[in-house]
Amino acid sequence: MIHKKTRTYIPADLDIKWENLEPIYRELLDRPINSVAELEQWLHDRSELEAALEEDFAWRYIRMTCDTNSEELLQKFQYFATEIEPKTAQYSNELNKKLVDSEYVDQLDSHKYFVYLRGIKKALELFREENIPLQTEIQVEQQKYQQITGSMSVHIGDKEFTLEQAGALLKDTDRSKRQEAWEKITARRLQDREKLDELFNHLRSLRHKVALNAGFENFRDYMFQALGRFDYTPQDCYAFHAAIETEIVPILHEQAEKRREALSLEVLKPWDTDVDITGKAPLKPFKNGDDLIEKSIQCFSNINRYLGERLEIMKDNGLFDVESRKGKAPGGYNYPLSETGAPFIFMNSANTFRDLTTMVHEGGHAVHTFLTADLELNDFKHCPSEVAELASMSMELISMDNWNVYFDNEEDLQRAKRDQLFDVLKTLPWVAVVDQFQHWIYTNPDHTAEERREAWKQIYEPFGAGFVDWSEHPDAEANLWQKQLHIFEVPFYYIEYGMAQLGAIAVWKNYKENPEKGLQQYLEALKLGYTKTIKEIYETAGIRFDFSAAYVKELADFIKAEIDKLN
Template sequence: MANFYEEKVDFQRPKAIETAFKKLLDTPIDSVKSLEDWLIQQSLFFDEIEEGLTGHYIDFQCYSHSEEKKKQFEYDQQTIEPLVKKYSALLDEKFLASPYKDKLDSRHYTQFIKSKENAIALFREENIALEVEEDRLATRYFEHTSSLTVDWHGEEKTISELSVYLENEERTVRKEAFSHIAEAFTTIEVPLQKIMDDLIQIRQEKAKNAGLSNYRDYMFKKYERFDYTPEDCNTLAEAVRKHVTPLKEKLQAAHKSELDVDLYRPWDTNGVVKGELPLKPFNTRDELVQRTTNIFSKMDSRFADLLTTMDKRHMLDLTTRKGKSPGGFCSPLPVSKLSFIFMNASQTHDDIITLLHEMGHCIHNDLKKELKLSKYRDTPMESSELASMSMELFSMDHWHEFYENKTDLIRAKKELLKGIINFLPMGVVVDQFQHWLYENPTHSIAERNAKFFELQKYYNSSVIDWSGYETWAENSWMRILHIYEVPFYFIEYVIAQLGALQMYKQYRENRERTLENYKKALKLGASCSLPEVYAVAGISFDFSETMIKNLMDFLEDELAAVTDLN
């Protein structure tokens, strides 16, 4: 892979990094202006560190079988990141102790000061060593999952490559692919369960060190969830169960009828009816990029230029291969002022959605790159995911770039809208599961698996029949990398999806105004509260039962309208 990031810090000289931090700590601050200049100096240095660390992380994800990439990544975790955490806390203390802090313009610094006060209240130096071990365990998770391959009729395939067979019209093919995937994870269940046990123990100890009763409360503070509570998550989950789950079950019952099956099995959920072929919108990686660029050129030339630039700079690793970690993500590179997209395309419709989604993040990063404080570019995930999920919906008007056939185009649009309905219940399952994990940290492996299945049955769907395959459902949580690497990062998808639906409703009424609202909101980064960011976008930070019911009614109407296009 070409060098896609700028490494301005010599990470092999940690003492030099420490010297630079000490210089910042020793910088005299004798006015409001010198305080602001000092904050900008900090931001520039943190940008240089982040660029290098992010580059090494991406290297490891792209080539997780490489001992060289792994060695660099683990060195960063064990040597550089602890140093950064220690001095970040010391710099925060210096800032908060400055008498000039209270003379800063409140219009620009209220959110910043709130964030720094929260960080200092949460920081404990003894947690740094625990976080090094936590990172090491997450790395081991990726080592296990990235090496998974299966024998598919004499051909070695990655888990991502098997996903296309889950859409096959032949039920036996779907079941075979589903079984291969489930059994592949079963072969590594023992080490993955042990990793989870160890992570829970470490995370609970971190919370205790910070004076909190459980890790859930710790992470709510860590993620700066100032605008909602764990109780709000529980209320949201119940609202989804009441107003989304029945709609999901209605759609699955209709799909079951279309497939003409007696039992609706887990390998049926993505299957196409007899005579239909799975959507195949592109053949090559370059086709995927070019057609996505064409879509963006019809929306905003800046969006298209960004994707083209990233492609030229080798910042798109899109296709699946052995030795590459599963999943997908977008990582900002603050010195390069660009982003990197990582995904595992296998020529399916989901690949289009993934690229559009990750490009939503890239566009967000591009729009907020002029914010001088790095803290304000570190956006809460509830607005980061709003950027990406809204882009999925906005782009639908231009999907003819991938689908010349009208029937396929309609199918593709219906898949996205149905996908939202299918996702929301599962989104709260994953969130509620994580609440339970850390509210009950002494649970057994059997209790953990049983709880995940119980939550699926309660929130997700009663239509799917898991009889005889309950074990696959119970341990399927192990496929969700967020639970290992970024715990409690999932409810943001649910909240942001509801916000994205509001954006799409607004887009249906006035495209130009909505795109302008979208860009204005994304430019704010983390400089405002979530309700303020959502308000600038023209929507409400609202996941009440009333809002969810209204959005589901809107979705049903949109599905009917797309169907009527036939």
């Protein structure tokens, strides 16, 4: 069993209520600092408090998403969001001022604290007291997305399915069954279209106010600063979109045409993209959630003993909730527990191949959590998404050589690897579309819901529009954006998947050339947390932080060659 780190500053039994927290914040704010050693001790004490608050919030979020029907769990989450976070935000800003104003701040080790202090200074620059209630309201409002989508289900035959479970039927070799499943899923989503439009309109308005208050023209420009995007600009993102359209979309068009011919269809419809083109039944890599966990432990152990032990620790401590059920929030995540030094993995398994890749993806995040658990300050563990997603996406590819634990025969194993590599390529256009769409949303803050749907279609179609014919289902195409949780809950967190996907391909390329060295470089990069810049972390992994058209083409050619080997 694992336990929280021993506290040296805050009480071991601290009850997370504001009346108990305020005296601790006051002590930190009022404490005299008379040397660089005392400043570092102050940083450690502040870090301990913040880690305790983060873990408390983590459990409130985890429990709420595991049961979106529980009013009690929702209220506990909302208490933190409305009663604790707004007050800690004010104090955190004052503590940031105390730090940068200290006469000893320049005596801190510049190599060790550069990235941390850069982030603190940026937070001070962006802080506006009038944004605290707005950010609180946003925090509460955006959770309504999970309440709405978590309650969605469909009846097919005499059974009720969550949308994740029904999605597994899109792999059925019987086309009429696929079509029925797709139409019912789509109709259910469209049923709540207006409700989600209203929710998003409200979120967009609140976010725009936050940006204006902070002195920005729009929320896009504000978020580039708030997310600490020191290494690239909006213009770089547009260049990335263009590189994907130029280098990746033609490959996927070619593969879509092969799919159409193999299925003997005049055109591909939205329900034809997931079925195996050989006519074989869907891959079944595991029996149930417990089997998925056990096989994943074995898979990770076969790569490296340390990796398997991390998942074993999680299993022994009840840190998984993997099976889909009604009332559970959609999606999947790895949530770090800051004091415990381990994470919780949440996902919605419907016993499909996609669930295997979700597990190894979240498992990559989990390994990252363990590797950074002992970093000196809690903030050192707060990796930017470009690094966090490198951890997870690289693990999807590195783990492939050990997927034999999921499959009994070589033919299924080859199918699984081929499907995974196609998914790697398919990820890139979708990332480009979602990112470009968010640029449009927030630089056109007064748009209507109808204009938003039209903008989505105009952005989606040059990237292949899923490489299917939407002519009979224009409403479904225009509404696809509502499936993407990130747009509602974590705005602008998406381009990172594309950047990290390129990085992951490069990590895997290194791993294939020299498994021991490639894995070691990957793990050494993850151990850094956020104590170095993104570019330095990528360099430690033996790769480049680069999303130019030439680099995209180089990595796309490598993946295409690997796919050809499997055909």
